[in-house]
Amino acid sequence: EAVMTQSPGTLSVSPGERATLSCRASQSVINKLAWYQQKSGQPPRLLVYGATTRAAGVPARFSGSGSGTDFALTISSLQSEDFAVYYCQQYNYWPTFGQGTKVEIK
């Protein structure tokens, strides 16, 4: 099983600022890495898959990068609707999620 570790646990950011979320895999997952956004009381929403491909309808301010064991999700200019919890998930093996990063208003 690939263990996914996200950092930081909480990220405090001001609207309009850039945010970078990290995700590390315990072993290589190649590029089989997805990112999700979850707002309170809602199901997860797929943002990125294949490490770098934005899902349909996802704004261009969201971008994914990385390969192997180290990945990142960057939000170029945070909007009010972006404050949420973000999860990475590998799917090179049985799919496993990271523990999440909460992006909160600074």
Next chain:
Amino acid sequence: EVQLVQSGAEVKKPGESLRISCKGSGYSFSHHWIGWVRQMPGKGLEWMGLIYPGDSDTKYNPAFQGQVTISADKSLNTAYLQWSSLEASDTALYYCARLLDSSSVGAIWGQGTLVTVS
């Protein structure tokens, strides 16, 4: 519109059985994998298992194997998650998700079903 609609919240006692459902619409239900995800109160996400409704091919997370049963009725465009004997630790929010192509990526999600065992 592609959507998954899950059955409503349940309150059960330990030892009782339960089946929750996930009905797909707006796409060819038989030809896309469906997965079930558990979210315990205030916690993260765990894939429990996957099913291909076309032939009911099913894969389980070893942590959930033998604890739950995943099934599907393609004639009803519905997938199911069931327990034969609930425990308090099964209290959680359960999501179904339609997977992206043949990968284990949740592209379309149901609204979730809250199961409370007390």
